[in-house]
Amino acid sequence: MSFYRRQQRRCQNAQGAQKMVGGMFQIGREMSKGFNSSIRQQLPRQTLHPPWSSINSVRTMAVLQWCSNPRDFSLPNSSWGSDMRRLYEHFNSQCEIETEAGEKKWGPWRRLPSYNRSLKYATGGGILSKVIQSKARLFTRSIKEKGAAFEYVMFVNKVEQKCVCVFQAGHLLEGPPGHVHGGAIATIIDTVLGTHATYLSGPVMTVNLSINYRRPIPLGSTVLLTSSLDKKEGRKTFVSCQVTDTEGSKLHTEATGLFVSVTVENLLRG
Numbered sequence: 001m002s003f004y005r006r007q008q009r010r011c012q013n014a015q016g017a018q019k020m021v022g023g024m025f026q027i028g029r030e031m032s033k034g035f036n037s038s039i040r041q042q043l044p045r046q047t048l049h050p051p052w053s054s055i056n057s058v059r060t061m062a063v064l065q066w067c068s069n070p071r072d073f074s075l076p077n078s079s080w081g082s083d084m085r086r087l088y089e090h091f092n093s094q095c096e097i098e099t100e101a102g103e104k105k106w107g108p109w110r111r112l113p114s115y116n117r118s119l120k121y122a123t124g125g126g127i128l129s130k131v132i133q134s135k136a137r138l139f140t141r142s143i144k145e146k147g148a149a150f151e152y153v154m155f156v157n158k159v160e161q162k163c164v165c166v167f168q169a170g171h172l173l174e175g176p177p178g179h180v181h182g183g184a185i186a187t188i189i190d191t192v193l194g195t196h197a198t199y200l201s202g203p204v205m206t207v208n209l210s211i212n213y214r215r216p217i218p219l220g221s222t223v224l225l226t227s228s229l230d231k232k233e234g235r236k237t238f239v240s241c242q243v244t245d246t247e248g249s250k251l252h253t254e255a256t257g258l259f260v261s262v263t264v265e266n267l268l269r270g
């Protein structure tokens with residue numbers, strides 16, 4: 001079995017995840033290094049070596065889990081409509097490609113897994129116990145009913161320095177009758193730009209988000225968010241995003257975001 005195939009198997013192996021205990025968090029790779037060193041003594045050894053860690057040559061979200069059965073929210077579920085599935089397949093099929101010799105290898109895109117818990121930081125005290133007891137949930141993944149709110153999957157392209165998100169807006173995101181709330185659109189934009197900036201630069205926080213709403217997004221529809229790197233200047237990562245229909249022809253929203261790199265200490269102390 002090829003190295004690639006072994007890693008893919010590991011990644012898909014739910015049994016590996018089931019051995020882990022407790023909750024989960026997902027953070028940028030550099031951030032996880034800092035955090036890992038600070039809590040290395042406190043965590044069971046296996047939690048520092050999740051099945052995903054070995055495929056993190058992908059400069060992407062490191063996933064450190066101690067959940068008994070974590071749900072990856074970015075995988076297809078029964079609520080996904082045909083547009084959502086079609087675009088998922090389109091990008092997912094470019095995550096692995098077959099060479100002329102019939103070997104599988106990584107393609108230009110990577111799907112980013114997505115979980116509903118991120119670290120609950122607090123000043124001082126034992127971080128680990130606070131993390132495990134925390135009721136914090138990632139905002140966009142906090143509604144359990146499938147298809148009710150934010151259904152989305154993100155893919156990153158390292159060479160093109162792009163990130164795309166296929167987003168299906170559920171009925172709980174209503175703003176104007178029959179259309180998606182502007183705050184919900186801002187939320188998904190911040191999520192995509194923030195994730196992309198983290199992928200490019202490590203841990204960051206949003207310091208500026210500027211949004212132009214051009215056309216309303218019908219509730220229940222699927223749209224495509226495309227995020228591009230504009231420039232990096234010291235601690236600042238400038239990214240921009242367009243929200244279009246699934247064909248990429250109708251522009252719904254456009255936005256720019258400025259993200260500033262922060263240290264783990266920044267995040268811990270607030």
Ligand SMILES: CCCCCCCCCCCCCC(=O)SCCNC(=O)CCNC(=O)[C@H](O)C(C)(C)COP(=O)(O)OP(=O)(O)OC[C@H]1O[C@@H](n2cnc3c(N)ncnc32)[C@H](O)[C@@H]1OP(=O)(O)O
Pocket residue numbers: 026027028118190191192194195198203204205206207208235236258260262266270
């Ligand atoms: C994103 C994480 C993803 C994790 C995975 C989960 C997926 C979910 C993803 C969800 C993602 C959700 C993500 C979220 O929602 S993050 C939540 C919303 N954001 C915040 O709460 C951030 C609040 N702000 C701060 O805490 C501080 O400002 C930080 C710590 C970020 C920087 O304070 P610090 O004291 O350290 O640095 P500095 O003040 O010297 O600034 C540094 C440089 O930046 C320039 N500057 C600063 N502000 C602005 C501005 N408004 N316009 C233009 N420029 C600005 C500034 O002039 C300077 O430039 P220069 O003078 O050096 O040239």
